[in-house]
Amino acid sequence: MMKTPCRAACKNEGGICSGCKRTTREIAEWREMTDSQRDAIMSELEGTSMTHSCAKCGQPVHCDISAGKDTCWCFSVDRREPLKDASTCLCRKCLMEQPFA
Numbered sequence: 001m002m003k004t005p006c007r008a009a010c011k012n013e014g015g016i017c018s019g020c021k022r023t024t025r026e027i028a029e030w031r032e033m034t035d036s037q038r039d040a041i042m043s044e045l046e047g048t049s050m051t052h053s054c055a056k057c058g059q060p061v062h063c064d065i066s067a068g069k070d071t072c073w074c075f076s077v078d079r080r081e082p083l084k085d086a087s088t089c090l091c092r093k094c095l096m097e098q099p100f101a
């Protein structure tokens with residue numbers, strides 16, 4: 001069976017699923033991904049693969065840019081207000097809760 005973080009509590013919050021915290025793009029492309037691509041995203045969601053800690057809640061965050069990629073998962077979601085005085089990106093949950101920009 002294909003691995004999935006889906007908790008059957010899907011609600012699209014401006015491009016992020018409030019249940020599993022995947023972006024709507026990740027959800028749409030999930031079936032086409034390889035097992036290793038899916039494993040990589042699962043690790044990011046679980047916090048076992050991280051680049052820094054969330055500026056707001058301190059939970060692990062995986063920034064694809066910091067990890068050396070050209071794009072980041074956050075580019076595909078609706079833009080949010082940045083957190084004041086934060087120099088690094090928020091985690092998926094905190095970003096989801098920020099007001100739309």
Ligand SMILES: [Zn+2]
Nearest residue numbers: 054057091094
């Ligand atoms: Zn956070």
